[in-house]
Amino acid sequence: MASTPAHSALTELKGQIPLIGLTGGIGSGKSVVAKRFAELGATVIDSDHIAHDITAPHGAAIAPILARFGPEFLAVDGSLDRAKMRRLAFNDPNALQSLEAITHPLIHAETLRQAYLAHQNGAQYLVFMVPLLVESGHWPQVIDHLVVVDCPPELQIARVMQRSSLGSSEIEQIMRKQALREDRLAAADTILLNDGSLDKLIPQIDALHQLILKNRFKSSNSA
Numbered sequence: 001m002a003s004t005p006a007h008s009a010l011t012e013l014k015g016q017i018p019l020i021g022l023t024g025g026i027g028s029g030k031s032v033v034a035k036r037f038a039e040l041g042a043t044v045i046d047s048d049h050i051a052h053d054i055t056a057p058h059g060a061a062i063a064p065i066l067a068r069f070g071p072e073f074l075a076v077d078g079s080l081d082r083a084k085m086r087r088l089a090f091n092d093p094n095a096l097q098s099l100e101a102i103t104h105p106l107i108h109a110e111t112l113r114q115a116y117l118a119h120q121n122g123a124q125y126l127v128f129m130v131p132l133l134v135e136s137g138h139w140p141q142v143i144d145h146l147v148v149v150d151c152p153p154e155l156q157i158a159r160v161m162q163r164s165s166l167g168s169s170e171i172e173q174i175m176r177k178q179a180l181r182e183d184r185l186a187a188a189d190t191i192l193l194n195d196g197s198l199d200k201l202i203p204q205i206d207a208l209h210q211l212i213l214k215n216r217f218k219s220s221n222s223a
Contacts, residue, residue, distance in 0.1 A: 009112050010142045018125035018212050019142060023133035024149030025181060026174050027156035029194040029201070033149050034129045036205045042212075043118035046129045050110045051103060055080035064102045069095070090173060125212050134179045134187050147208065148188035151195045153181065 013019060020042070024030045034044045054061040057078035065073065065080060073088075075081045089096040115126055133139045133146070140146065153175065160171045185191060192204045 010115060013115060013119060013126075014142075014144065017119050017123065018215065019144045020125060020127045020212060021133050021139055021143035021146045022127050022129045022149070023131060023146070023184065024194075025153075025156055025178055025184070026131070026171065027159040028149040028151050029159075029192075030129055030131070030149050032194070032198070032201065033147070033192055033205055034127060036202060037127045037209065040206070040209045041124045042127045042209070043114075043123040043125070044127045044129055045111055045114045045118070047107055047111065048129070048131060050107050050114075054103060054106045054110070055082070060106050061103050065099070068098050068102065090177070132178065134184050140187065145189045145212070146187055147190045147192060148184045149192045149194050150181070150185060151193070155195060 010019070020037075022030060022034060022037070022044075024033075034046065038044045053059060055065070056062075059079070062074070062078065062080065069085070069088075073081050073085055085099065089099055111128070115128075118126055127147075128139070128143065130136065130139060134148075156175065157168050157171050160166055161168060166174075190208055192201065192208070194201050
């Protein structure tokens with residue numbers, strides 16, 4: 001898969017600042033890990049947050065989405081009706097391709113803007129939180145170190161059901177669209193196991209933080 005201009009531009013930062021990729025399946029705990037990295041001084045660039053911003057009312061993606069899909073895919077406040085679009089995209093590959101053609105360049109451009117701004121402002125290192133990082137084909141060539149947050153699938157489902165209105169079948173459908181757990185783990189440079197309490201997870205993150213600061217990108221996987 002060819003790299004985008006935004007990803008190619010990000011490679012210019014390699015060697016100047018550590019570039020860390022953070023991913024994991026839905027419900028694995030990526031946001032908790034990202035929050036801890038931020039507390040430790042990293043700059044976290046969250047692709048999901050960017051996606052929400054560009055599909056919020058008056059967001060950069062709203063006009064082209066309206067033109068392509070029609071007003072029925074907008075909520076009352078003018079934002080993207082994410083639930084309705086999710087159902088369409090899961091069942092119609094052409095719709096998904098059209099949506100990604102609108103949103104991905106905007107997400108990539110904002111990611112690049114935030115990355116260079118953080119570097120100019122003296123960030124210790126950058127953490128790119130990307131749910132589909134392994135699947136993308138672009139990111140593995142850009143980052144220095146890939147961190148995968150992992151937990152058993154049944155725990156993923158339980159966590160997502162607790163925080164959202166999604167049912168187990170919908171969550172399983174989302175999981176099937178993501179990389180296989182085994183593929184994510186095989187691609188990882190570091191695995192953060194999040195199958196219990198924060199007391200087990202936080203020390204893993206803190207240890208990795210110290211390794212990143214020392215530019216030791218070939219650490220052994222956490223168990």
